[in-house]
Amino acid sequence: MSLPITARQMNALKALQRKDPDLGELAIAIAQAFDATRVENPELAALILDKTCRRMVAREPGSQEAMVQHLATFGKLNCLTPTQVSDFTDRVRRHG
Numbered sequence: 560m561s562l563p564i565t566a567r568q569m570n571a572l573k574a575l576q577r578k579d580p581d582l583g584e585l586a587i588a589i590a591q592a593f594d595a596t597r598v599e600n601p602e603l604a605a606l607i608l609d610k611t612c613r614r615m616v617a618r619e620p621g622s623q624e625a626m627v628q629h630l631a632t633f634g635k636l637n638c639l640t641p642t643q644v645s646d647f648t649d650r651v652r653r654h655g
Contacts, residue, residue: 562590562605571609579616585650586612589630589639592647597638604633615654626651 564572572590576583589608595601607629614622627648634644 562593562595562601562608564590564605568605568609575612575616581650582612582615582654585647585654589647592639592643593633594638597636604638615651623651623654 572583572586575586586608590605593601593604595604598604611622611626611629615626630639630644630647630651633639634641639647
């Protein structure tokens with residue numbers, strides 16, 4: 560079960576994809592790969608993903624590393640596989 564995405568969040572993801580296609584695709588891929596059954600509050604994970612992507616688009620200092628840390632945490636919670644964490648981390652680092 561992937562992350563629950565509200566209509567508002569889906570619109571935000573589509574807007575992100577228009578502004579930064581690579582980051583938008585990455586955010587959607589993470590949301591789809593995420594195993595929401597592993598956490599009590601998957602909505603919080605969706606919010607973390609949304610806000611961190613927005614920070615990355617704005618090129619806020621530390622936003623890339625924050626995303627890498629969030630991915631590592633999602634992996635520790637078994638929401639993402641080690642392979643997914645590695646792939647997504649590589650994509651985040653290439654994005655910068």
